[in-house]
Amino acid sequence: MKKILLLLACLLGTSATVFAQTKVVAHRGYWDTAGSYENSIASLNKAGEVGVFGSEFDVHITADNILVVNHDPTIHKVPIQTSTYAELKDLTLGNGEKLPTLEQYLEAGTKIPNMRMVLEIKSNKRTVMEDRSVLGILNMVRKYGLEDRTDYIAFSMNVCKELVKLAPAADVYYLNGDVSPADLKELGMAGLDYHFNKLKEHPEWIKEAHDLGLKVNVWTVDDVEMMKEFIAQGVDFITTNKPVECLELVK
Ligand code: MG
Numbered sequence: 680m681k682k683i684l685l686l687l688a689c690l691l692g693t694s695a696t697v698f699a700q701t702k703v704v705a706h707r708g709y710w711d712t713a714g715s716y717e718n719s720i721a722s723l724n725k726a727g728e729v730g731v732f733g734s735e736f737d738v739h740i741t742a743d744n745i746l747v748v749n750h751d752p753t754i755h756k757v758p759i760q761t762s763t764y765a766e767l768k769d770l771t772l773g774n775g776e777k778l779p780t781l782e783q784y785l786e787a788g789t790k791i792p793n794m795r796m797v798l799e800i801k802s803n804k805r806t807v808m809e810d811r812s813v814l815g816i817l818n819m820v821r822k823y824g825l826e827d828r829t830d831y832i833a834f835s836m837n838v839c840k841e842l843v844k845l846a847p848a849a850d851v852y853y854l855n856g857d858v859s860p861a862d863l864k865e866l867g868m869a870g871l872d873y874h875f876n877k878l879k880e881h882p883e884w885i886k887e888a889h890d891l892g893l894k895v896n897v898w899t900v901d902d903v904e905m906m907k908e909f910i911a912q913g914v915d916f917i918t919t920n921k922p923v924e925c926l927e928l929v930k
Contacts, residue, residue: 701910701929702732704797705922706899707750709734716774718748720787724877727791729756731922733830735797738781740812741767746781746819754778760803781816785823795828796820798916800842802835813841817849832872832896843867852896860888870894872918875905885912903928 706724708715709729709864715721718736726734745764752759754770763804770778788796800816803809820829826849830841834854842851843866852867856877863871871884878884878897888895898918900906906925909917919925 701914702916703922703925704733704735704916704918705731706735706918709922711920714774716772718750719772719774719776720779721774723787727794729761729923733795735918737799737801739801740808741871744918746815748779748784789823797830800833800838806837809838810841821908860884860893863864864891872896875900
C-alpha cells in the first residue's frame with residue numbers, strides 16, 4: 680500500500696511540474712506579422728489565432744477621460760494624455776486601423792474566450808488622472824464580463840495600489856523592477872513582471888516569489904537562448920515580441 684501511495688505521489692508530482700510550465704504572453708499583441716501592428720485589434724486577434732496564454736496591451740486616458748489603446752504617449756506626434764478624444768480618433772496605426780478605444784479592444788477580446796487580457800495601465804503625470812484611469816478601466820472590464828481573465832500591470836505604484844484597493848480579487852503585477860517579492864506580497868500584488876535584466880540581477884527573486892505564492896513574469900524576451908534560460912528557471916510567464924518562437928519552446 681505504501682508503495683502504491685508513493686507511486687501516486689510521484690505521478691502527481693510529475694503532473695504538477697507539467698502544469699507549472701511557462702506560459703507565453705504576446706507583447707502588444709502578435710504584431711510582427713502581415714496586416715498587424717502593435718496594440719491594434721488585429722494584433723489581439725492574431726495573438727488569439729496563434730494560441731498564446733495572454734496578450735498584452737497598453738491603455739492611456741485622454742484629457743476628456745476616454746480610454747484608448749496605444750503604447751507611446753503620442754500618436755503621429757499628438758500627445759494622447761493632453762488631447763481630447765475628438766483630436767485623436769481619426770489617427771491611424773501602421774496597419775491602417777484607427778486608434779482603438781479600450782471599449783473596442785475589450786469587445787474584440789470577448790470573442791477570444793481562451794486568452795487572457797494583460798492590460799497595462801500607463802502612468803500619468805497627474806495622479807488624479809491615474810486614479811480616474813483605474814476606475815474607468817475596472818468599470819469597462821466589468822461591463823464586458825472580463826474580470827476573470829484580465830490581469831493588470833503597471834509601472835506606477837499608485838496605479839497598482841489603486842487596483843489592489845478597488846479590485847482586490849484581480850491579479851496585479853508591478854513592472855518597475857525595484858521592489859522585492861516580499862514587499863509586493865505585503866502590498867497585495869499577485870506577482871512581479873520585471874525586465875529580464877532585473878531578474879538577471881536578482882535570480883533569487885524567482886524562488887522567493889514562488890515561495891510566497893506570487894507569480895513571475897519577465898519582459899521582453901525575444902532571444903531564443905534567453906527564453907530557454909528563463910523557462911529552465913521556472914518563470915510563470917514570458918512576455919515576448921516573438922510569441923510563435925516562444926510557443927515552440929514551451930510545447
Ligand atoms: Mg506594455
